[in-house]
Amino acid sequence: MPTSARPPARDVVVVGGGIVGLAVAWRAAAAGLTVTVLDPAPGDGASRAAAGMLAAVNEADFGERDLARLNLAAAARWPSFAAGLAAASGRDVPLLRAGSLAVAYDADDLALLRRALALHRAWGLASEEISAADARRREPYLGPRLAGAAVVEGDLAVDPRGAHAALVAALDVARGAPLGAPLDGAAGGTVVRQGAVRLERSPTGRVVAVHDDAGTRHAAGAVVLATGATATGALLDGLPQVRLPVRPVKGITLRLDAGPGLALEHVVRGTVQGRPVYVVPRAAGTGAGAGSGPNHREIVVGATTEERPDDRRAEAGGVFALLRDARALVPGIDEAALVEVTPRARPVTPDNLPLVGPTAAPGLLAAVGHGRNGVLLAPLTADAVLAALTDLTDPTDPGPAAAALAATDPLRFATRGAPA
């Protein structure tokens, strides 16, 4: 691979410009570090499919106490993260605060819901069972067939595409120059629309640069991997001591333009004959083809969970299942227009916890494997990576967040079953 250009060294090169990578880059740039983000299509990975629920309570399952703790710490950080991002970018980063309704379609689904509620109570999480009638009073667009429901008042949601665009703008502001202008060593961040193909190590084994697919070498004080499932494995090919087991788990989401007739207010999460599904409304959609103005709401329906390669094929069967289950909970989506079908791979680890922090290779940090929680976790991961980059403990919240983050140590898989 020829190295046709040698831009000045940066404090940090972030590989991957999804919401996690950009959150890391923005926090680092805002802290005064020089940052380059490498991504051939920033925000076109898992971030593009994400619905933007910041639902700490519902995303953790039995045996995932550490994930629940992490999600809670991350959800608590979102309001200040969104406010700071709005201020830095000059863009709105609104949080949907109507709360979420967890609904059960039939009696078996209600049994599942009650088990989850009991688990959440044991963990001290706030959620309250309500009757189907009460659920319909709160959200008149719920369907006629519901066995029961629960309300989670504190649940937030954000538009991931809007947040991603704000991060790009904030990086731009931090750098003080037009996006895409040549690197000049100035403080701040820039996004280079190239893919990373190789990590370069010094004779001592330290990761010192990233080579991109245009042949450019990006020298870095530190490299942060914020890559998806496929790129993570490819970039680590030459570093057997770094083990970041991330596999693709495909998910499909749908974007609908609700039109004037469906004024859904709440995030609706549910189980329909055992299958999880969610319906997330927001007022000002940024989805392709969604209408604009007060009469048009974007609705995101998701998500399938498929252990398949990341082929970006939206299987008709998956689309069918999403529509079937979503319309069981919110029949009015029948009249909404389907404007986008988005199949993407989530980067998932064996224990569903992300890999965040220093790896076994000096100079290389991980911010990968956020699975279905990338949007929710991005602010917390960004702060944790910044703390590791600057050798500081997280100044914001050294207590519960630090404890939660301990479970995300990237070395936890390297120490067992690493290649000899």
Next chain:
Amino acid sequence: MPTSARPPARDVVVVGGGIVGLAVAWRAAAAGLTVTVLDPAPGDGASRAAAGMLAAVNEADFGERDLARLNLAAAARWPSFAAGLAAASGRDVPLLRAGSLAVAYDADDLALLRRALALHRAWGLASEEISAADARRREPYLGPRLAGAAVVEGDLAVDPRGAHAALVAALDVARGAPLGAPLDGAAGGTVVRQGAVRLERSPTGRVVAVHDDAGTRHAAGAVVLATGATATGALLDGLPQVRLPVRPVKGITLRLDAGPGLALEHVVRGTVQGRPVYVVPRAAGTGAGAGSGPNHREIVVGATTEERPDDRRAEAGGVFALLRDARALVPGIDEAALVEVTPRARPVTPDNLPLVGPTAAPGLLAAVGHGRNGVLLAPLTADAVLAALTDLTDPTDPGPAAAALAATDPLRFATRGAPA
């Protein structure tokens, strides 16, 4: 409306560049007439959604003997039309000749199918009932639940987008100049990507020109309307004596990339609990996003029938219903990738027969209202319009086709209930 430019007069100006309009234009240009086609987005109307079944037998219902006769005459014309178009355009215009299977999902659907078969027998049309087991032997991708089936050996299918592209190319060849070059009065045809906004009449009442939305006046010996439902009505605003009642009937079709696992060979048409659905495979898809190569087949699933305005919204409920019914007949589509959802309005007349031929306004001919049969009828309509333009009887087939075409007289609605 300013007339900023005055291209030389053409023998024919065709308003509407869907498959019907282009077929008319190509036949006229090939006959030595100068032709301009006006369309802001040629082929982006009903033609874009069409699946391309040339199924004369199945498309006519009780009481639609005239439509059945017309469809049969049109289907008979397709092989020579496709061969001529391929020769003129230098492009393949392949016809799928595997025949179609009409399948019934449950006992009630089988009763419907048998009624249709009896009707077709009474009309002398060829179709034969076979057992569900025999249907599955012929087409192994049919689902496990079928009440019965019929085979229509002679049914053809064509890729409408490929045929449309070949018509554009053939017009170009006929004109002997690059597409879009300035009009120069040479023989042949050109496509002008502007919308028609007004028909101009001479003091004697003859339609003599079309004005487009760029302010250009297109003088014409004759004007042929090959417009969709909305444009037809708008252009006739100032001509109360011309009554061409065409309404929009929205239909959604889906395009799937079958991938390597679904080698469906036959057009499958069926009824699933009373709802009609079809699944049309072809080898070399031209649909957006369909893979290429021998392992990728395009599959078109259709179609909804909705009496709604042409808003090009693909309602989620319509998409859901198509997937539900198509996977009931061909379960393997679950693994195919959904690559396109195409909502378009069909132009439909009160009696489901098109309006083809001279109208009450001298100089104005109609080629509108082809409903769900536009692709099938295009060759026949083109020949009929050319015969009317040149005051010749149709040289190809003056017998049955002429009789069938008699039912398409545009004056049939003008003579009853026309505005005073």
